[in-house]
Amino acid sequence: MRRSLVSNQSPHHQLILDQLAAVNRRQFLGSLSMGLGAAALSQLPGVSFGQDMIPAGPYRGVVDPRHLIPRAKRVIFLCMAGGPSQLETFDEKPKLAEIDGQAMPGSFTQGMPIAQLQGKELRCLGPRATFSRHGQSGQSISNYLPHIASVADDIAIVRSMVTEQINHDPAHSFMNAGSILPGRPSMGSWVTYGLGTESQDLPGFVVLTSVAGRNPQPIASRQWSSGFLPSTFSGVEFNSKGDPVHYIGNPPGVSRDRQEHFVSAVRDLNTLRASQTHDPEIDSRIAQYELAFRMQMSIPELMDISNEPPEVLEMYGATPGDGSFASNCLLARRLAERGVRFIHLYHRGWDHHDGLRKYMDVCCGVSDQPTAALIKDLKSRGMLEDTLVVWGGEFGRTPMSQGSGTDPGRDHHIKGFSMFLAGGGIRGGTSYGATDDLGYHAVEDVVHVRDLHATMLHLLGIDHERLSMPFQGLDVKLTGVEPARVVTDILA
Numbered sequence: 447m448r449r450s451l452v453s454n455q456s457p458h459h460q461l462i463l464d465q466l467a468a469v470n471r472r473q474f475l476g477s478l479s480m481g482l483g484a485a486a487l488s489q490l491p492g493v494s495f496g497q498d499m500i501p502a503g504p505y506r507g508v509v510d511p512r513h514l515i516p517r518a519k520r521v522i523f524l525c526m527a528g529g530p531s532q533l534e535t536f537d538e539k540p541k542l543a544e545i546d547g548q549a550m551p552g553s554f555t556q557g558m559p560i561a562q563l564q565g566k567e568l569r570c571l572g573p574r575a576t577f578s579r580h581g582q583s584g585q586s587i588s589n590y591l592p593h594i595a596s597v598a599d600d601i602a603i604v605r606s607m608v609t610e611q612i613n614h615d616p617a618h619s620f621m622n623a624g625s626i627l628p629g630r631p632s633m634g635s636w637v638t639y640g641l642g643t644e645s646q647d648l649p650g651f652v653v654l655t656s657v658a659g660r661n662p663q664p665i666a667s668r669q670w671s672s673g674f675l676p677s678t679f680s681g682v683e684f685n686s687k688g689d690p691v692h693y694i695g696n697p698p699g700v701s702r703d704r705q706e707h708f709v710s711a712v713r714d715l716n717t718l719r720a721s722q723t724h725d726p727e728i729d730s731r732i733a734q735y736e737l738a739f740r741m742q743m744s745i746p747e748l749m750d751i752s753n754e755p756p757e758v759l760e761m762y763g764a765t766p767g768d769g770s771f772a773s774n775c776l777l778a779r780r781l782a783e784r785g786v787r788f789i790h791l792y793h794r795g796w797d798h799h800d801g802l803r804k805y806m807d808v809c810c811g812v813s814d815q816p817t818a819a820l821i822k823d824l825k826s827r828g829m830l831e832d833t834l835v836v837w838g839g840e841f842g843r844t845p846m847s848q849g850s851g852t853d854p855g856r857d858h859h860i861k862g863f864s865m866f867l868a869g870g871g872i873r874g875g876t877s878y879g880a881t882d883d884l885g886y887h888a889v890e891d892v893v894h895v896r897d898l899h900a901t902m903l904h905l906l907g908i909d910h911e912r913l914s915m916p917f918q919g920l921d922v923k924l925t926g927v928e929p930a931r932v933v934t935d936i937l938a
Contacts, residue, residue, distance in 0.1 A: 505650070505678075507642035509908050516907030517871025517938075518834040519644070521637060522778050522789045524817060525621075526809070528614065528663055528796030531843035531856050532864035533885050534806050536603050538577040538586045541883040542845055546572030550846050554886045561612050561858040562799065563848055570884065571847035571854060574803050583875030590810040593818035594866075599875040600821055600830070601837075601868045602936040606879025606888035609841050609860045609895045614663045614797070617840035617860070621895055622669050624924045631673035631915075632681065633899060634788035636924045639672075639679045640913050641906060644785030648748070649682040651788045652781055654774040658812045659795020660805040670790060674917045681790060684749065684777070685769075748784065751776050762819040772816035779823050782833055796839055798856060800849030821868050830869035834905055836898075838865030845884045862888035865898070871905045873938040896930035904932045 533539060550568035575588035581598030594601070611617040616626040623630040631639070634651040643650030653670045670681025719725075751759070751773060752766040759765070764772040771793045778789045793813055798805050817837060824830040842863020843856035862881035868874065880890040900910040903924065910930060914923045 505638075505642040507638070507640050509640040509913060510642075512641075512907030513909035513912055514904060514907045516905070517832070518869070518905040519832040520782050520787050520789070521634075521834045521836065521870070521902060521906070522782060522820070523634075523791070524775075524813075524820075524835065524837045525618075525790065525792045526796045526813065526837070526839040527618070527665060527792045527794045528659070528661070528798070529617075529839040529841045529843060529858060529863075530796045530809070531798060531802065531806070532605065532862070532881075533573045533843065533845060533856070534575040534590055534802070535588050535810075536586070536864040536866070537605050537862075537881060537885050538588075539573055539845070539881075539883065539885045542570055542885055543572035545570045545884075550884075554882070554884060555846075558861065558886075559612050560844075563844065563846060563857045568846045570845060571802075571856060574806070581875060583877075585875065585877060590806050591814045593814045597818050597821045597868070600825065601866045601874055602872045602876035602878060603864060603866045604878050604893050604898075604933070604936065605862075605864045605881060606890060606892050607838070607842070607863045607865050607895070607898070608888050608892055609863075612841065612858050612860050614840060614858075615666070617858075618665070618669050621840045623673070624896060624899055624926050628668075629673045630922070631675045631679070631924070632670050633902070633924055634670055634681050634790055635672040635675055635679040636913060637788045637903075637906060637908075639675050640903075640908050641787055643787045648745075648781065648784055648786050650786060651679065651681040651790070652786050653681040653683040653790045653792070654777060655683070655792045655794065656769060656771040656774050656812075657794045658771070659793075659797075659809040660801055661797045661799070662794035663797055665792050665794060674922075675915065681788075684745075748780055749777065751780070758823070761823065763815045770816075771813050772819075775816035775820040776823075779820060779827075779829075782824070782829060783827075798843065800851075800855040801853050802855045803853050805855075824869060832870060834870030834872065834902060835868040836865065836902070837867075839863070845886050859886075861886060867901075867936065871938055873936055876936050878933065878936050891935070893933055894930070896925045896928065897933055899924050900930040901933045901936070905937070 533542065548570050550570050555568060573588075575590050577586050577588050578595075579585065580587050580595040583599050585595075585598035585601070585603060587595040587598060609617060609620055611620045611626060619626045619630075622632045622634075624633070634653075638650035651670065655665060667683065670683070672679040750766070751764060754776065758776070762772045762776045764770065764776045766773070771791070774791050778791055781789050793809070795805070795809050821830065821835060824833050824835070842859045844859045846857065847854040848857045849855045862885060878891055879888060879893055881887060882889050903910045903913065910923060910925045910932075914921045916922070920927070
């Protein structure tokens with residue numbers, strides 16, 4: 447049985463329970479029908495109901511023991527929302543520079559999906575960056591990312607990423623959930639469902655957002671939804687400015703003791719209802735009420751980065767309370783230290799249809815230093831070896847120009863773009879895959895988003911084929927029904 451938050455119940459509290467215990471005929475028949483359905487569902491793999499669904503204390507996950515020997519305990523996913531240009535970051539293309547301004551050869555684009563440039567004259571846009579070699583590994587990285595270049599030997603750059611959705615919202619859905627179908631769980635939800643969390647006082651899956659750059663596309667909360675999994679596995683968005691979580695403080699005149707009695711009473715009422723209906727969402731509600739109560743103590747201390755040493759704040763370029771990507775990167779390290787399983791940072795502003803130089807300066811200016819600082823900080827604390835860091839957007843940008851004037855931009859592109867991974871079993875100093883001479887098609891060691899998901903799960907000790915849930919007649923997995931592979935060449 448779930449242990450009560452308080453040891454004694456008030457007479458009024460007990461009276462409510464006694465009154466609710468009298469179940470009439472209609473309620474009995476209703477709960478009987480629900481019980482039959484729940485009994486059938488409980489026979490499916492990974493599904494259970496009742497008090498054991500969300501046990502008190504840290505949830506251990508359904509993959510226990512792990513399918514594989516884990517290399518990583520947690521994931522920090524740095525999403526450059528809007529789609530950063532691979533041609534100004536990690537994919538050096540001298541040939542594209544040579545034919546800057548010339549017509550794009552039709553052989554590259556014939557029959558290919560194009561977003562806003564569809565039906566327009568396509569002209570090549572040479573890289574608006576210079577590239578040089580960095581680290582003992584000689585990784586090719588642009589001058590826009592000097593701080594990330596300083597950790598070149600810690601990162602594996604994948605230059606052959608491909609995805610399937612060419613517009614922002616469905617592309618985020620595909621990157622996050624492996625599908626654009628509504629109601630599918632996000633990768634953070636799959637990971638926390640599979641492995642649980644190491645923290646009793648914080649959610650297993652936390653989301654942070656920041657904004658700076660061109661046309662910051664909106665990010666809907668369904669991008670971190672648990673879909674058809676119990677809602678306790680949904681991501682919880684923390685605000686890096688103002689109250690970190692809505693209603694984290696008690697109302698005026700409500701003491702912590704009174705709040706504790708209230709939470710205990712709500713829990714017992716929900717427990718009674720759960721015994722009647724066998725509804726897993728009630729178990730989730732119980733767990734979330736109790737977690738929220740504990741978060742009232744843990745969150746304020748967590749979010750106050752002013753207690754970090756000045757040299758750490760300077761390393762990240764973080765100012766307490768500013769809501770910046772730098773502060774969020776520092777918060778990501780603090781969340782990782784406290785046992786959060788999946789930490790997803792979105793930085794909105796990378797949709798560079800015009801003003802490429804201008805907005806690359808802005809976006810790289812706010813993200814380059816803190817990204818490198820996060821990797822260095824984790825490494826100095828001995829945490830990088832079991833923390834998987836992933837950097838990238840929902841897609842890349844075209845080799846063709848968009849817009850006019852002296853500072854044009856690039857359109858959305860899904861046939862070849864770059865991401866990097868670090869820590870958590872990744873072989874640093876690795877360059878993997880390649881695009882063609884103009885950076886249009888991934889042509890060597892192609893890595894699909896499904897392969898990225900399979901590799902991430904593999905490093906966490908999960909066989910991606912075995913983490914599934916029956917839903918609408920399918921055995922649904924994060925990696926979908928089409929083949930996915932673990933990219934073993936980038937593993938240490």
